[in-house]
Amino acid sequence: MPPTELILQILVNGLLLGGIYAVAALGLSLVFGIMDIVNLAHGHMLMIGAYVAILLFAEAGITPLVGMFVAIVLLFLLGMALQKVLLERVVGEGIEQPIIVLFGLALVLQSLGRIVLGSDARSTDIGIPGQGIELGPVLLSFPRTVTFVVAVVLIMGTWAFLQYTTTGQAIRATSQNRDAARYMGIDTDRVYVITLGIGTALAGAAGALLSMLFPITPFVGWSYLLKAFAVVVLGGVGSVAGTLVGGLLLGVSENLGTLYLGGGIRDIISFTIFLVVLIVRPQGLFGTGGGDEE
Amino acid sequence: MIGNPFAGSDLFADRRRVAALVFGVLALAVVPFTTTAYVTEIVFTGLVFVMLGVSWNLLAGYAGQISLGHAAFFGIGAYVAAWLTTPTRAGLPEAIQTPVLLALVGGGLVAALVALAVGPIMFRLTGHYFAIGTLALAAIIQLVLLDQRQFSGGSSGYFIQGGIGEDLMFLVAVAATVGMVASTYLIVNSRLGLGMRAIHGGEGAASSLGVNPLKYKMYAFVISSFMAGLTGAIYAMFTLYVNPESTLNVVWMIDTLVVVILGGMGTMLGPIVGAALFLVLDNGLRAVAGEFATTIEGLLIILFMIYAPSGLYGLIKDRYLGGEESETAEPEAEGA
Numbered sequence: 194m195p196p197t198e199l200i201l202q203i204l205v206n207g208l209l210l211g212g213i214y215a216v217a218a219l220g221l222s223l224v225f226g227i228m229d230i231v232n233l234a235h236g237h238m239l240m241i242g243a244y245v246a247i248l249l250f251a252e253a254g255i256t257p258l259v260g261m262f263v264a265i266v267l268l269f270l271l272g273m274a275l276q277k278v279l280l281e282r283v284v285g286e287g288i289e290q291p292i293i294v295l296f297g298l299a300l301v302l303q304s305l306g307r308i309v310l311g312s313d314a315r316s317t318d319i320g321i322p323g324q325g326i327e328l329g330p331v332l333l334s335f336p337r338t339v340t341f342v343v344a345v346v347l348i349m350g351t352w353a354f355l356q357y358t359t360t361g362q363a364i365r366a367t368s369q370n371r372d373a374a375r376y377m378g379i380d381t382d383r384v385y386v387i388t389l390g391i392g393t394a395l396a397g398a399a400g401a402l403l404s405m406l407f408p409i410t411p412f413v414g415w416s417y418l419l420k421a422f423a424v425v426v427l428g429g430v431g432s433v434a435g436t437l438v439g440g441l442l443l444g445v446s447e448n449l450g451t452l453y454l455g456g457g458i459r460d461i462i463s464f465t466i467f468l469v470v471l472i473v474r475p476q477g478l479f480g481t482g483g484g485d486e487e
Numbered sequence: 488m489i490g491n492p493f494a495g496s497d498l499f500a501d502r503r504r505v506a507a508l509v510f511g512v513l514a515l516a517v518v519p520f521t522t523t524a525y526v527t528e529i530v531f532t533g534l535v536f537v538m539l540g541v542s543w544n545l546l547a548g549y550a551g552q553i554s555l556g557h558a559a560f561f562g563i564g565a566y567v568a569a570w571l572t573t574p575t576r577a578g579l580p581e582a583i584q585t586p587v588l589l590a591l592v593g594g595g596l597v598a599a600l601v602a603l604a605v606g607p608i609m610f611r612l613t614g615h616y617f618a619i620g621t622l623a624l625a626a627i628i629q630l631v632l633l634d635q636r637q638f639s640g641g642s643s644g645y646f647i648q649g650g651i652g653e654d655l656m657f658l659v660a661v662a663a664t665v666g667m668v669a670s671t672y673l674i675v676n677s678r679l680g681l682g683m684r685a686i687h688g689g690e691g692a693a694s695s696l697g698v699n700p701l702k703y704k705m706y707a708f709v710i711s712s713f714m715a716g717l718t719g720a721i722y723a724m725f726t727l728y729v730n731p732e733s734t735l736n737v738v739w740m741i742d743t744l745v746v747v748i749l750g751g752m753g754t755m756l757g758p759i760v761g762a763a764l765f766l767v768l769d770n771g772l773r774a775v776a777g778e779f780a781t782t783i784e785g786l787l788i789i790l791f792m793i794y795a796p797s798g799l800y801g802l803i804k805d806r807y808l809g810g811e812e813s814e815t816a817e818p819e820a821e822g823a
Contacts, residue, residue: 226617229615230615231615231618231619233618233619233622242767271796279789282793283792283793288553288614288615288618289547289553289792289796290550290792290793290796292615293553293748293788293791293792294553294742294788294789296555296741296744296788297721297744297785297786297787297788297789297792298785299785299791300741300781300782300784300785300788301782301786301789304779304781304782304785305782308776308779308782339732342821373707386634390682399616415622415626416618416626417625417738418622419619419622422619422623434520458630459633460626460630461630461631461634464623464626464627464630465627467623468620468623468624468627471612471616471620471623472608472609472611472612472620
């Protein structure tokens with residue numbers, strides 16, 4: 194039995210990591226809830242976002258907190274282009290074509306990443322001075338705390354955007370009923386383009402944040418796709434609050450599992466949680482069924 | 488929608504085609520004795536592609552269940568064959584040592600058993616959830632084997648003893664390929680295949696007509712997994728080496744997809760045409776484009792899926808063979 198302080202520390206670290214997972218998952222959930230496609234390249238978009246931050250940090254010493262905004266802009270454009278150029282042609286054509294097109298895209302991104310960026314693991318440093326917070330026996334490390342706060346701000350920002358802007362309203366309307374939204378004069382094609390842009394931008398942001406905590410390689414895409422989808426399933430599709438809770442849950446259970454069962458099985462834990470929840474409660478632990486809710 | 492789930496298959500429909508197939512098989516059978524080891528190996532890879540393509544096509548192309556975990560069953564088959572022929576290396580009792588041919592069947596059977604066990608659970612998922620669920624399942628199986636070094640050899644791999652030689656294994660591969668193509672043909676044209684194609688066309692409509700979707704999905708999944716496992720076992724006994732990173736790698740899934748998508752989903756000849764094309768393409772690309780080969784394969788998947796979802800065989804058939812299958816086709820229901 195590990196000492197209590199260690200368990201508490203691991204719990205806290207898991208919670209702080211979970212915030213980033215929630216950001217990644219929110220992007221996936223948004224796209225799934227609104228467009229009814231799972232972006233199988235989502236993890237690879239995250240990987241690209243991480244590398245934007247890594248390259249900016251390595252070449253120009255720019256802190257990933259700034260690099261994150263560059264990643265957000267770049268991936269927003271990439272996501273919009275993806276929808277315009279590829280997905281617009283296959284969305285709504287049954288499920289085979291979008292799944293396979295996105296699988297192909299993930300493959301392209303991974304192999305290009307390997308060639309351009311090399312297979313070595315790279316990471317960044319927060320790059321600004323600061324101190325962690327001591328809470329009794331537990332230390333909230335500076336980078337972990339900052340990334341968590343940024344993650345929560347991003348999630349709240351996305352929620353506010355969906356709730357209070359006209360575009361956000363159009364997106365929500367489209368997710369409820371695409372045809373009805375179109376009759377009301379909403380340009381649903383544009384909504385899809387923006388939605389995929391936001392979805393991939395969130396992946397990019399999560400990647401930039403993760404680069405401060407974990408080494409990144411061009412091959413991490415599949416793993417983060419599955420983790421992000423695990424969070425979506427835990428929290429329920431289309432629920433922002435559920436996604437945040439799901440992210441925290443996954444972060445904590447991954448960290449606790451690693452503590453008791455060894456570091457080698459970190460991904461096994463999260464994928465197993467994912468499968469179990471997916472099968473036992475496909476509507477999510479807290480979700481109301483998301484897309485099925487009409 | 489892809490392919491044509493309502494059309495039967497005309498693979499053995501006329502004599503000319505049967506003659507061409509027989510000739511093709513005979514030509515394949517003499518490859519190891521008339522060419523170099525290098526060519527034999529390339530053609531062997533092509534046979535593996537055909538087998539993987541045919542097996543995935545049964546599940547995805549005919550029954551409409553897009554699994555992204557096919558590599559796991561290939562890997563399971565490979566490992567079981569390795570364990571059965573070289574048990575002591577994995578710390579298994581020597582008593583389970585099995586002759587090669589039986590070990591191959593064992594690889595397929597264990598893969599089928601795994602499919603039988605996880606199928607009822609996985610098929611609680613549909614569509615996107617099923618695709619990503621199978622992806623997760625495959626990732627778990629790979630990670631577990633990577634973690635269990637004593638059984639899998641870890642990242643340095645596991646050497647197999649007691650093979651029967653490359654030439655003989657090549658002939659086994661030819662026989663297995665013929666067997667899989669023929670049995671898929673029989674299945675697709677039987678009541679079983681009709682049920683599979685019916686749930687592909689529209690699960691709700693099919694079940695309202697008394698077709699039990701789970702039953703037909705399970706048949707497709709178990710048979711397809713058996714074939715994938717057998718293919719993995721044959722591959723392991725040919726190369727005499729397995730390793731969790733390469734044997735269970737998602738690359739096998741990608742190759743399968745490329746083969747079936749290039750050739751044409753939901754058609755009998757699709758995976759065969761696709762494997763031949765992919766073999767030429769893969770070797771050509773590696774010579775011309777070097778490390779960009781995989782990138783180009785990914786682009787091909789995307790482009791074919793958008794612009795030619797019926798694949799190359801579909802294109803050829805529409806253009807030169809007058810689209811004979813589509814004449815008998817009924818209007819398709821959109822998949823659920």
